[in-house]
Amino acid sequence: MKNLIFILILTFTSCASKDDDPVEEPIINITYTTNIKSIIDSKCNSCHSDPQKNGAPIALVTLENVKDAVLNKDLIGRVEDGSMPPEGDVLTSDQIELIKDWEKNSFK
Numbered sequence: 402m403k404n405l406i407f408i409l410i411l412t413f414t415s416c417a418s419k420d421d422d423p424v425e426e427p428i429i430n431i432t433y434t435t436n437i438k439s440i441i442d443s444k445c446n447s448c449h450s451d452p453q454k455n456g457a458p459i460a461l462v463t464l465e466n467v468k469d470a471v472l473n474k475d476l477i478g479r480v481e482d483g484s485m486p487p488e489g490d491v492l493t494s495d496q497i498e499l500i501k502d503w504e505k506n507s508f509k
């Protein structure tokens with residue numbers, strides 16, 4: 402009897418999830434202005450300002466700056482390995498996910 406209930410629950414949950422979109426869609430409403438700028442402002446712009454401070458090689462103050470750094474300067478790799486920011490709090494996994502979702506959303 403316990404097995405039967407287990408199977409029923411499994412059947413129910415797998416059907417239920419089919420009603421949801423089975424393809425993992427990117428979160429389409431992530432935008433630079435709404436989600437990304439505040440993360441960069443609080444955790445990166447003490448150095449990556451314009452003009453840059455503390456030896457930072459690039460500015461991260463506009464959408465184009467940050468997009469270019471994701472595409473060409475391994476920004477996501479640098480926040481994932483914790484080498485950026487070099488001091489202060491590293492990004493939370495939620496913040497890193499937001500940056501990845503923004504990339505999936507074609508840097509809107």
Ligand code: HEC
Pocket residue numbers: 441444445446447448449455456457458459470474475476479480485486487488492
């Ligand atoms: C305390 C100052 C400081 C902070 C804060 C800081 N950086 Fe940096 N960043 C640097 C310096 C200095 C370098 C150059 C040395 C290096 O690559 O490690 C650098 C390099 C980089 C590079 C590589 C640039 C290139 O031309 O190769 C990226 C990408 C980057 N930072 C992203 C970030 C992001 C994103 C944040 C915020 C989450 C951040 N940094 C916070 C100082 C900082």
